[in-house]
Amino acid sequence: MSIKVRGTIAVLAGCIAAAAGATPAVASANVPVEVPLGGVESALHMDVPELSTAVPVPMPGAPEGPRYSQDHVLPQHALPRLPVSSELPATDADVPVPQLLPSERTDRLGLSTEGTPVHTLTPGASVNPPLSGPRPERLGLPEVSAPQAALGTPDVQAEPGADLALG
Numbered sequence: 001m002s003i004k005v006r007g008t009i010a011v012l013a014g015c016i017a018a019a020a021g022a023t024p025a026v027a028s029a030n031v032p033v034e035v036p037l038g039g040v041e042s043a044l045h046m047d048v049p050e051l052s053t054a055v056p057v058p059m060p061g062a063p064e065g066p067r068y069s070q071d072h073v074l075p076q077h078a079l080p081r082l083p084v085s086s087e088l089p090a091t092d093a094d095v096p097v098p099q100l101l102p103s104e105r106t107d108r109l110g111l112s113t114e115g116t117p118v119h120t121l122t123p124g125a126s127v128n129p130p131l132s133g134p135r136p137e138r139l140g141l142p143e144v145s146a147p148q149a150a151l152g153t154p155d156v157q158a159e160p161g162a163d164l165a166l167g
Contacts, residue, residue: 054089124152
């Protein structure tokens with residue numbers, strides 16, 4: 001086996017290994033984020049909040065294709081609405097609370113949220129010029145009609161929730 005073939009196989013094996021190693025990171029819906037505040041705690045000599053969350057990775061879906069109608073010259077939804085789905089990340093925050101009264105037993109405030117799916121649709125648009133399609137009763141000539149323009153509104157669907165606790 002020549003050196004060129006060996007080099008080609010080595011490069012190909014390296015590319016496959018790199019692609020296999022990158023797949024789990026891309027497949028995840030969230031990228032975890034820990035907020036490091038340890039330096040602030042040691043510099044200010046006080047309790048600081050603890051915060052852990054994640055950054056959502058939006059995943060685009062397949063848009064609907066244009067729909068053709070006999071009454072319109074141009075297809076409807078010429079600029080299609082693009083579905084994008086993601087997940088609101090789970091977040092945990094633990095904030096120290098100063099004791100104002102000596103009888104108080106609460107020294108921390110906790111906030112936690114669970115991850116919840118989010119589905120969105122981007123805005124879309126469709127236009128129709130002031131001519132209709134060919135009419136057989138007019139020997140194939142179009143009729144004059146009012147111009148039409150439509151804008152598809154964006155849509156967001158989610159069910160977020162949070163728990164707040166003293167303790």
